[in-house]
Amino acid sequence: MNFSYWMELIMSGVVTGACYALIGAGLSLIWGTLKMVNLAHGEFYMLGAYILWVSLTVGNMPLLIAIPIAAVSVVVIAALLHMATIRPLLRKPGWDMSPWILTLGIQILLQNIALQVWGELYQNVPYFWNAIFKPGNLFTISGQRIIILFGTFAVILLLMFIIKKTKLGRAIIATSQDGEFATMMGINTKRVYLVTYGISAMLAAIAGVLMCPVYSVNPWMGTTVQTKGLVVCILGGLGSVEGAIIAGIVMGIVESLTVSVVGSAWRDVAAYLLLIIILYVRPEGLFGRKREG
Amino acid sequence: MLELRSINSFYGDVQILFDVSLEIKEGEIVTILGSNGAGKTSVIKSICNLLPIGSGEIYYEGQRIDKIPPYKLINLGISLVPEGRRLFPDMSVYDNLRLGGYPLKDKKTLSDNLEWVMELFPRLKERSKQLAGTLSGGEQQMCAIARGLMIRPRMIIFDEPSLGLAPVIVDQIFEILTQIVHENHSTILLVEQNAQTALEISDRGYVLENGHIVLEGASKELLESPEIQKAYLGL
Known part of the structure; x- marks a missing residue:
């Protein structure tokens, strides 16, 4: 156990964490x-990975075409699902319960469609970049992991730019703070709902695309990241995008360290323990806003 | 300019507005009076189509508007300053104001209008970086009004601007309101519980009770009407 060992552990945690963050x-x-x-969010991750795999193996497409195809297809699927199922229920009586049942249904549906179409065999996608690096001889890192890190970083920067600097971002923030009144400012909130759902699905698809060479592609791959994503989302403070990103990376590092120090069986224990501890100290999450009353 | 023709509105199965008809001419200040739960805010929500009407028609400058989606209203030059301010609490004052100009396509108009509302409310200029949720009640109301003015609306709807404010601040706010009308020839629909002040600055008034219009007339006449004096002015 030397410095490079720990560096590698942390880097591996950051890579998993990047996926949780997205x-x-x-x-x-x-x-x-x-x-x-x-609850169907992990399925967008799974679909992103599958569509990439199909484009690469069946379609024989080059990587730089297959990646956008995977991302865009998932956005289209998510947008259609949103218009067909979420929009009709939105803000109708029963909205406190209906999305849970609806998205759980979508999750089961998409998983089983994937199972029917692509079968239960675990599929593999080759590394995008087959190289090993030893920065300053301190630790080793594979090309794929470098791509994951830079890919996630670029996507998150772009997301932050959209939210903070564009008119669409202002519309998203206004809608999240007061949806009904945002319409009176001239914001088409129905469209904001659709666009945010699409953007979110794209983030999940990109995570799936980046991670699938490291893990494997299968119909159930979305379930674990779905749960971890929710944990990260609560940890960071519900509704806080920055919070979720930071919490995701923290979670990845904690898991990675736990696996090597106590054993891989303890990975999820550590994750939920972290959640419990942070919620005990800060019930609103790391970056959540305190609610009065 | 704005005309409601016998509208009926419902919350679920419960009818809350019954055959409400009213008219606002260009350049007028019209006030709707009524006690709590009389249906004042429902009239406004019906106009804005936030509460779709069951029957009846709403016209704005001859165009029927009761079927158009709420987010398009602001493009017609109608602006709402809602009950309880409804500022975006986690945004700065500046961002709230800028959002008021959301439909403006031209950057120059946006910055001109920003400057104009900051001149009207110098206090907001001092606080422009502060989060809207941390302002005092009076400042929040000023911010809400300023936000509503950002498109230089031709018609402004004020829902209970005096609610929960100290009398001195209420006077200030009403003073600014009248000033805005005189400077910009805006048309104003004012919904108020504070009958005295509202009638003093308005041209005409309607009285709403249990979802019905029970009285209408020139504000001067309403101020002198015994029913109003008894029910709303406490005389």
């Missing part, structure tokens, strides 16, 4: 604007 940020965005939990 999932958690999407869940947080959806929570912030639509005020619902999207």
Whole structure:
């Protein structure tokens, strides 16, 4: 156990954490604007991975075409699902319960469609970049992990730019703070709901695309990241995108350290323990806003 | 300019507005009086289509508006300053104001209008970086009014601007309201519980009781009407 060992552990945690961050940020965005939990979020991650795999193996497409195809297809699927199922229920009586049942249904449906179409075999996607690096001889890192880190970083920067600097971002923030009144400012909130759902689905799809060479592609791959994404989302403070990103990376590092120090069986224990401890100290999450009363 | 023709509105199965008809001419200040639960805010929600009407028609400058989605109203030059301010609490004053100008396409108009509302409310200029949720009640109301003015609306709807404010601040706010009308020839629909002040600054008034219009007339006449004096002015 020397310095490079620990560096590698931390880097591996950051990579997993980047994936949690993308999932958690999407869940947080959806929570912030639509005020619902999207239980089908992990399925967008799974679909992103599958569509990439199909484009690469069946379609024989180059990577730089297959990646956008995967991301865009998932956005289209999510947008259609949103218009067909979420929009009709939005803000109708029973909205406190209906998204849970609806998105759980979508989760089961999409998983089983994937199972029917692609079968239960675990599929593999080759590394995007087959290289090993030893920065300053301190630790080793694979090309794929570097791509995951930079890919996530770029996507998060772009997301932050959209939220903080564009008119669409202002519309998203206004809608999340007061949806009804945002319409009176001339904001088409129905469209904001659709666009945020689409953006969130794209974040999940990109996570799936980036991570699938490291793990494998299978119909159930979305379930674990879904749960971890929710944990990260609560940890960071519901509705806080920055919170979810930071919490995601923290969670990845904690898991990675736990696996090597106490054993992989303790990975989820550590994750939920972290959640319990932080909620005990800060019930509103790391970056959540305190609610009065 | 704005005309409601016998509208009926419902919350679920419960009818809350019965055959409400009213008219506001260009350049007028019209006030709707009524006690709590009389249906004043429902009239406004019906106009804005936040509460779709069951029957009846609403016209704005001859155009029927009761079927158009709420977010398009602001493009017609109608602006709402809602009950309870409804500021975006986690945004700065500046961002709230800028959001008021959301439909403006032109950056120059946006910055001109920002400057204009900051001149009207110098206090907001001092606090422009502060989060809207941390302002005092009076400042929040000023911010809400300023936000409503950002598109230089031709018609402004004020829902209970005096609610929960100290009398001195109420006077200030009403003073600014009248000033705005005179400077911009805006048309104003004012919904108020504070009958005395509202009637003093308005041209005409309607009295709403249990979802019915029970009285209407020039504000001067209403101020002198025994029923109003008894029910709303406490005389």
